[in-house]
Amino acid sequence: MRWLIDFLTSSIGKKLIMSLTGLFLCSFLVIHLIGNLQLFIPDGGEKFNVYAKFMTSNPLIKFISVGLYAGILLHAIQGILIWMENKKAKGSTYAVNTYDNGSWMSKNMGLLGTLILFFLCVHMGDFWFKTKFTDQIPMVTYDGVEMKDLYTQVYTSFSKLWIVIVYLIGLVALALHLLHGFESAFTTLGIRHKKYTPLIKLSGIAFSITIPLLYALIPLWVLVKNAANY
Amino acid sequence: MNLTLKIWRQKNNGSNGHFENYQVEAEEHMSFLEMLDVLNQQLIEKKQDPVAFEHDCREGICGACSMVINGRPHGSQTGTTACQLHMRAFKTGDTITIEPFRANAFPVIKDLAVDRSSFDAIMQAGGYISVNTGQAVDGNAIPVEKADADEAFDSATCIGCGACVAACPNGSAMLFTSAKINHLSKLPQGQVEHSRRVKNMVRVMDKEGFGKCSNVGACEVDCPKEISTDNIAALNRYYLGSVLFGQD
Amino acid sequence: MKLDAKIPEGELAEKWTKYRGSMNLVAPNNKRRLDVIVVGTGLAGASAAATLGELGYNVKCFTFHDSPRRAHSIAAQGGINAAKNYQNDGDSIYRLFYDTIKGGDYRSREANVHRLAECSTEIIDQAVAQGVPFAREYGGLLANRSFGGVQVSRTFYARGQTGQQLLLGAYSALSRQIAKGQVKMYNRHEMLDLVKIDGKARGIITRNLLTGKLDRHAAHCVVLATGGYGNVFYLSTNAMGSNVSAAWRSVKEGALFANPCYTQIHPTCIPVSGEYQSKLTLMSESLRNDGRVWVPKTIEDAQAIQRGEKRAEDLPEEDRDYYLERRYPAFGNLVPRDVASRAAKVASDEGKGVVKTGLGVYLDFADAIQRYGKSEAFSLGIANPSAEKIKELGEAIVKAKYGNLFQMYEKITGENPYKTAMKIYPAVHYTMGGLWVDYNLQTNVPGLFALGEANFSDHGANRLGASALMQGLADGYFVIPYTIGTFLADEIRTSKIANDTPEFLEAEQRVQNRLDQLMAIKGNQSVESFHRRLGKIMWEYCGMSRNAEGLKKGRQLIRELRKEFYEDVYIPGTTDEFNPELEKAARVADFLELGELFAVDALDRGESCGGHFREESTENGEAKRNDEDYTYVSAWEWDDNNPILHKEELTFENVELKTRSYK
Known part of the structure; x- marks a missing residue:
């Protein structure tokens, strides 16, 4: 197993972990988004709440979610470690800084990642923590099955302007993080060829803009709707 | 052309470095390193320590030259080493910041010279x-x-x-x-x-x-x-x- | 002193084979006990150190650079010759031998040159095996091109960076031996003296350029591969650090310096643009395949161009003088380097130069662009192409052939050579002279060997294009690994050489005293300013065209400059730190002596041959060789007041001495 340890502690091995966890988290972004888009269904939140119940009780999903948390933690901790190691490897910085030799995002992935992590804390605290460990979420019953009314919780949360702003900052950070991270993950995997690299680039840009934008629509939609109700 | 050079001076690896400002009169057909030669000639005439920088072939192939010019290794001209960079890329009155390559694996030897x-x-x-x-x-x-x-x-x-x-x-x-x-x-x-x-x-x-x-x-x-x-x-x-x- | 070249007996074509088969060898168990010092890591040094390491010798290798890979071999552009005859165009070892002898104006040793031609083919094989990315045809096989002075295509190349690729190959072989511990590499160590014990070279004194510390390194023999001395002219295509010191320190210890006056002045370099100029840049000889060289017919036009009032394209065809085509109709723009250089000087001296300083001629691609454009339009089936279309197509072809050179030209001069004619002028490029060596590449000091440009052996009075890389690698890979045995076979009973003998201590003290002496001068002028002045004297009196009176004057001026140097040079800093000015001072001090020897040698050689042109020895304006009086190698013993000449007579048994004619 020496080879495996050598590999995982090598610079390329560490980057590979970032790449694989990053892509895994990208796939989660898609799944999570598809679920959340059910908030737009005008059924008073039934579909969404049923979906939420399924996601929190299905054993397989529970199992996968452990992987997800591990992925997030691994990506974040490894990211912070690499960031620190790289800072040390660079030593001091230049008196003059320019950004025409590499994008701002690529040079600030650590900062963007930290912002995303901060956002995640707020987000998890608002939903996951309240759902799991408190009774703050109201209950609702569909077809005789009682479940937590997360739909209403979404509306409650997003009625607070500061929460919406935190979400928007988090999602902008995510978009920027993805704009570099998506293509970078493929490069780290060695997937680069003049024939299909343009496709990866293009998909990366599309993904990085579309996904956070769709996510951002939710708090914005709620905010607008709430405002209209007054 | 009249230039202000802001150059990193560091006596050796053990000491701390700092920037120093110099005035130099250059011509547009000079290479960047020839401009530094002019500066060093001035410094030597004043019995001051010339700026140490690595250079050898001065035709862009030996890889000896190693300086960061206005935040960019070899300056911002595409596909050009510092020795092939010419002063026509600058204009009179410019301030040019010159630093050594920075990385932990490249410790500074003196001024702009690093160990690679x-x-x-x-x-x-x-x-x-x-x-x-x-x-x-x-x-x-x-x-x-x-x-x-x-x-x-x-x-x-x-x-x-x-x-x-x-x-x-x-x-x-x-x-x-x-x-x-x-x-x-x-x-x-x-x-x-x-x-x-x-x-x-x-x-x-x-x-x-x-x-x-x-x-x-x-x-x-x-x-x-x-x-x-x-x-x-x-x-x-x-x-x-x-x-x-x-x-x- | 009787100079014995130790040329083996037998037929020319069999000398090397027979000699290799009968020379003394050193057994592997003995190789382990023998130490070899190699100074220099260019093509010759790196290949020698790597190969000697592979054979099992304990090698210590030295370079003043921060890495072996920076040696100036890296800058060679064009290519490397080899008698592979892959093109089936009639090439052979004999033909390469003959071309090199003739190109050298019959001033080199037949046996050495033939061996060089024999080794040439193995070099290509070796380089390919190392992964040198030579240019290839679509079929996957090696491509060739042709070079000046020959009628076959035998030049192997890697775009315009052949020297770089070959050096990286040798450097990688060297790196492998360093990793194995077979070669101990000393970067940033400059050799400052040679140590002799009982008349044999047994070590060197080096200075650690980072700390200033002097070290004594002992070995059973010393191999110098320290390059040429073109920087005696200050302005040359050599790297800033290229110097003669290792060779010159050996001369001071009794080695002979051969043919110092043989200098190759390359015709196609970018002209000097001002007083501040620190070095000159070569534009590959291959440009002369398509470029046409010309100056204005009248001085008035030339002066208007010099003042910037007219440009090349303003002059109609009838006002231009394509002087190479006019003077040498048979070879035209492709005459050998020495001929092309002198012709450019003649034109400029007549006042027809085309740059501000008056020293420059045009190298014009307008015709080539037209010609290529028309033929490309034809092959694309474009009927009646417009002038713009022709130009566009033609420029594309020229770009494909010379793109990187044109780009380099534009970077340096700021002018676009597709739009306006290039300006070129000759510059010092290569020195054929060097330490005198015998067939074994051993100098007259036993145990001291010299390889590559540092020796004098293979190019006579003029070197053909793409031959320098060939010689450096032949010496390092295929000659010295054998011939070093002729010396070391007798040394197997010599135990490890101690580095604390009186000879070593004395040499170290000598170096220390010399550095202290330089530091103590504390005058007012920079080292660089002395070097520049030396260069000007050399160029003026010992340059492209030499005469007795000028050479005498030049010698006198150099002596005066040397005196002034030792009275008024100023070196900042101290000896025990990283001090580039001190390094330079020690090198310039040596150039100030070599320069004098150069003038002495040029004065002695009253003939014109190859790169050495004596105004007294001409016929109808062309160089005139004098075989009767000068068919010898001048090997000089240094003496401050009167260098002593030792002659090695050259005998030609296989080629007939002819006058070179390119008319």
Whole structure:
């Protein structure tokens, strides 16, 4: 197993972990988004709440979610470690800084990642923590099955302007993080060829803009709707 | 043209450095290093310590020159070493900031001169094909696909100046190492030792204290030989392959 | 002193083979006990150190650079010759031998040159095996091109960076031996003296350029591969650090310096742009395949161009003088380097130069662009192409052939050579002279060997294009590994050489005293300013065209400058730190002596041959060789007041001495 340890502690091995966890988290972004888009269904939140119940009780999903948390933690901790190691490897910085030799995002992935992590804390605290460990979420019953009314919780949360702003900052950070991270993950995997690299680039840009934008629509939609109700 | 130079002065590796300002009168047809010669001549005439900087061939191929000009290794002109940069790229009244290449693996020797022997260490870890003199078969006994030969050449044009490391916010030597590896791995002669070479060179690269590549791409932009980051992607691929399928 | 070249007996073509088969060898177990010092890591040094390491010798290798890879071999552009005859165009070892002898104007040794031609083919094989990415055809086989002075295509190349690729190959072989511990590499160590014990070279004194510390390194023999001395002219295509010191220190210890006056002045370099100029840049000889060299017919036009009032394209065809085509109709723009250089000087001296300083001629691609454009339009089936279309197509072809050179030209001059004619002028490029060596590449000091440009052996009075790389690698890979045995076979009973003998201590003290002496001068002028002035004297009196009176004057001026140097040079800093000015001072001090020897040698050689042109020895304006009086190698023993000449007579048994004619 020496080879495996050598590999995982090598610079390329560490980057590979970032790449694989990053892509895994990208796939989660898609799944999570598809679920959340059910908030737009005008059924008073039934579909969404049923979906939420399924996601929190299905054993397989529970199992996968452990992987997800591990992925997030691994990506974040490894990211912070690499960031620190790289800072040390660079030593001091230049008196003059320019950004025409590499994008701002690529040079600030650590900062963007930290912002995303901060956002995640707020987000998890608002939903996951309240759902799991408190009774703050109201209950609702569909077809005789009682479940937590997360739909209403979404509306409650997003009625607070500061929460919406935190979400928007988090999602902008995510978009920027993805704009570099998506293509970078493929490069780290060695997937680069003049024939299909343009496709990866293009998909990366599309993904990085579309996904956070769709996510951002939710708090914005709620905010607008709430405002209209007054 | 009248220029203000803001130059990093550092007596040796043990001491702290600082910027100092100098005035110099330059002509547009001078090379950047000739402009520094003028400055040094002035300093020597005043019996002051001239600015130490590395240089040798002054035609962009030896890779000795190593300075960061206004935040960019070798200056911001594409595909150009500091020695090939000419003063017509500047205008009178400009302030030019000149610093040494910065990276932990490149300790400063004095002023703008840094120690790049870590590159030699990477090469010694496997940047060769093990063939003793006299063991070779006829040159034409090994046909090489022209596109592969051209690609190998593109990677082999690396002059080992270290601008990639200097440009990289992580101080990573991936462009250098990957170009060296890809040069040999694109050729049939290089296949025999491929897996060992990849693993050993990456190991030594890490050991020498270089940072980890995060695909910023600054290396490619500032490389005076315009070596592509495709080499880095290739090395990532080779490394994974060597670890998973290599003999040891 | 009787100079014995030790040329083996037998037929020319069999000398080397027979000699190799009968020379003394050193057994592997003995090789382990023998130490070899190699100074220099260019093509010759790196290849020698690597190969000697492979054979099992304990090698210590030295370079003043921060890495072996920076040696100036890296800057060679064009290519490397080899008698492979891959093109089936009639090439052979004999033909390469003959071309090199003739190109050298019959001033080199037949046996050495033939051996060089024999080794040439193995070099290509070796380089390919190392992974040198030579240019290839679509079929995957090696491509060739042709070079000046020959009628076959035998030049192997890697775009315009052949020297770089070959050096990286040798450097990688060297790196492998360093990793194995077979070669101990000393970067940033400059050799400052040679140590002799009982008349044999047994070591060197080096200075660690980072700390200033002097070290004594002992070995059974010393191999110098320290390059040429073109920087005696200050402005040359050599790197800034290229110097003669290692060779010159050996001369001071009794080695002979051969043919110092043989200098190659390359015709196609970018002209000097001002007083501040620190070095000159070569534009590959291959440009003369398509470029046409010309100056204005009248001085008035030339002066208007010099003042910037007219440009090349303003002059109609009838006002231009394509002087190479006019003077040498048979070879035209492709005459050998020495001929082309002198013709450019003649034109400029007549006042017809085309740059501000008056020293420059045009190298014009307008015709080539037209010609290529028309033929490309034809092959694309474009009927009646417009002038713009022709130009566009033609420029594309020229770009494909010379793109990187044109780009380099534009970077340096700021002018676009596709739009306006290039300006070129000759510059010092290569020195054929060097330490005198015998067939074994051993100098007259036993145990001291010299390889590559540092020796004098193979190019006579003029070197053909793409031959320098060939010689450096032949010496390092295929000659010295054998011939070093002729000396070391008798040394197997010599135990390890101690580095604390009186000879070593004395040499170290000598070096220390010399550095202290330089530091103590504390005058007012920079080292650089002395070097520049030396260069000007050399160029003026010992340059492209020499005469007795000028050479005498030049010698006198150099002596005066040397005196002034030792009275008024100022070196900042101290000896025990990283001090580039001190390094430079020690080198310039040596150039100030070599320069004098150069003038002495040029004065002695009353004939014109190859790169050495004596105004007194001409016929119809062309160089005139004098075989009767000068068919010898001038090997000089240094003496401050009167250098002593030792002659090695050259005998030609296989080629007939002819006058070179390119008319």
